[in-house]
Amino acid sequence: MAHEAKATVAPLPPGGFGHVLAQPTALDTLTRALVGGRVHHAYRFEGPDGVGKELAAFALARALVCVGGDPLGCGRCAACTRALTLARVRPETPAHPDVMIVERGLYPPETIGRSREELAEISVDQVRKIVLAHASFAPHENRAKVFLVRAADELSTSAANALLKTLEEPRQGTHFVLLTSRPDRLIDTIRSRTLPVRFGPLPDDVVRGILRAHGIPPERHDLAIELAAGSASGAIELCDAERSTARDEFVARVRAAVGAHDLGPAVAMAEARDRDKGELRSDLRALAAALAREARGAVARAPAAALQAATRYQAALRALADLERHASPHLLLIAMVARMREA
Ligand SMILES: [Zn+2]
Known part of the structure; x- marks a missing residue:
């Protein structure tokens, strides 16, 4: 009995589920389903970005198309290799x-x-061309067909509606994995047709190990x-040295704009921003963290200053939410900055 239980989770082939760290519940759900031959036709992988949802989705796709006879994906057959080999030119x-990918702006x-x-949403055009046009046909290589939908919360309403019927009753052997860090933004009908698999934030020691493995200096x-x-x-x-200098500059500019006589410096700062959303997100996180540290540090000796920093922290979080x-x-x-000045 003990042997059987062990065989369902180990040994994991390289590049597959073995790369998904510190998500025991999610991995248990998926590996049991694969070994038991009861893989659901539509999963919803929920959890923060950068915690292994995508690695797990590709591991699942690889296992489903594997022709090497291993229910978890043998990692050696041509199907396994090709499932994880991305094109180097657009679309990747x-x-x-x-193994098909749906993602805003991929194609x-x-x-x-x-x-x-597609600037803000996954369009209904993409769902029609990439999903509906293929989902009703047999897999090319006769095992399974897998659609991975990255940032599924970016499906437009018409795209989500176009997907519903296929999601509910796909052809035998067709599977969907919807990835999202914001499941609350999916429409109810999509949520009710997908089975949730939850991924949590990674423990600090696991993140530290990953940073070490990437050769990032410990300091x-x-x-x-x-x-x-x-x-x-x-x-x-966040460890990117060039970015960390830029982030410090951003925090300093916001502080200067908050302390200025009028909103002129805030407007100038906002106009100087380029449009990279990822960079702005990490800058705003750094700002929020700096304000949180300031609030914590001031609680005992200067409660009024702590309250002010905490209120400004809320304004930074609000900006992050607005960005999402x-x-x-x-704007x-x-x-x-206007909210921070009122604090
Ligand atoms: Zn294989």
Whole structure:
């Protein structure tokens, strides 16, 4: 009995589920389903960015298309290899024809029958071209067909509605994995048709191990781990030396704008921003963390200053939330500084 239980989880082939760290519940759910031959047709992987959802989704896809006879994916057959080999040019999709990716902006507009890039949403055009046009056919290589939907919360309402029927009753052997860090933004009908698998933030020691494995100097680890809140990709990004200088400058500029006579410096700062959402997100996180530290440090000796820092911290969090709602970076920065000045 003990032997059987062990065989369901170990040994894990390299590159597959073995790369997903510190998510025992999610891995247990998926490996049991694979070994038992009861893989659900539509999963919803929920959890913060950078904690292993995508690694697990690819491991699941690989296991489903594997022709080497291992229910968890043998890691050696051509199908396993191609499931994890991405094209080096746009669209960066797997070499295996039965592992398909849906993601905002992944495909050139002309490929999915559009005149413009998808800037804010996964369009219904992409769902039609990439999912509906293929989902009703048998897999090319006769095992399974897997659709991975990255940031599924970015499906437009019409795209989500177009997906519903297929999601509910896909062809035999067709599977969906919807990845999201914001499951509350999925429409109810999508949520009710998908089975949740939850991924939690990674423990600090696991993130530290990942930073070490990436050759990042130890002196940068602590701050990155504090700011990344359990996200490995977030911590790696925060360790980028060039970015950390830029982040310090951002925090200093916001502080100067908050202390200025009028909103002029805030407007100038907002106008100078380029449009990189990822960079703005990490800058705002750094600002929020600096304000949180300031508030904690002042609690005992200067309660009024602590309250002010805590209120400004809330304004930074509000700006982060606005950013995730696709608010204009320009306007959200000015609004944030205005709120901080009122504190
Ligand atoms: Zn294989």
